[in-house]
């Protein structure tokens with residue numbers, strides 16, 4: 001993927017390109033923003049330009065070729081092993097940093113999901129940020145900025161990425177990924193994240209069914225509601241619950257007072273379900289329970305009063 005093909009955040013693209021062209025590259029960056037909006041792709045393309053012999057990501061020079069085949073000796077990505085980036089990983093990275101570049105005039109290190117560094121890892125990284133060796137560029141990528149030590153942040157140039165606007169996202173999904181006819185609810189759910197959209201695309205039917213269920217909950221009978229369990233993909237459960245929450249929340253802004261109360265209660269029921277699933281409660285029982293509670297909330301309660 002060339003730099004030009006990256007989606008959104010045009011201003012950042014321009015700034016990064018200009019800085020490479022003028023040789024104004026800084027020692028350390030912090031790329032922050034929501035998940036799935038392209039921070040890592042930006043970091044990689046930026047790196048390619050920095051390492052390129054002609055400083056433009058020409059695709060022709062030895063550096064660009066090695067980069068594209070993922071063999072560039074002056075480039076390294078550090079990522080979580082399991083849930084965290086451990087101090088040992090940072091130590092290994094530092095041991096390589098002190099070596100001189102091999103084919104390019106600089107070396108670039110990307111720490112992806114850097115908000116998952118343990119505190120020890122962060123403190124170790126801090127030492128190198130305090131006295132960065134010449135010709136070394138470190139790019140930290142993070143979703144949750146607050147998890148990064150302020151001493152690290154103060155040594156990095158922060159670049160904040162914006163979610164992709166809904167219209168633009170819609171257009172890209174259609175043109176590049178042949179994903180169309182997306183409901184407005186889903187577009188809101190994507191929150192400007194291509195990654196999230198593509199994940200939903202793979203389970204499109206599941207999400208469409210969930211939407212139908214929530215929006216039609218008042219017309220459903222008890223058995224129909226329980227049968228909805230077939231649409232609830234175990235692997236996808238947390239995302240599905242979050243989507244249901246969004247749908248009920250949207251409902252709550254459109255309906256009368258009595259139903260608004262049901263919408264709010266539904267959100268609480270779903271949040272409770274999320275907690276249970278996360279603490280490994282029995283999946284079938286938890287989901288059955290949730291469906292029943294939701295159904296009662298929208299049918300029996302509203303009938304009674």
Ligand SMILES: [Zn+2]
Pocket residue numbers: 052053054055056057058059060061062063064
């Ligand atoms: Zn090149």
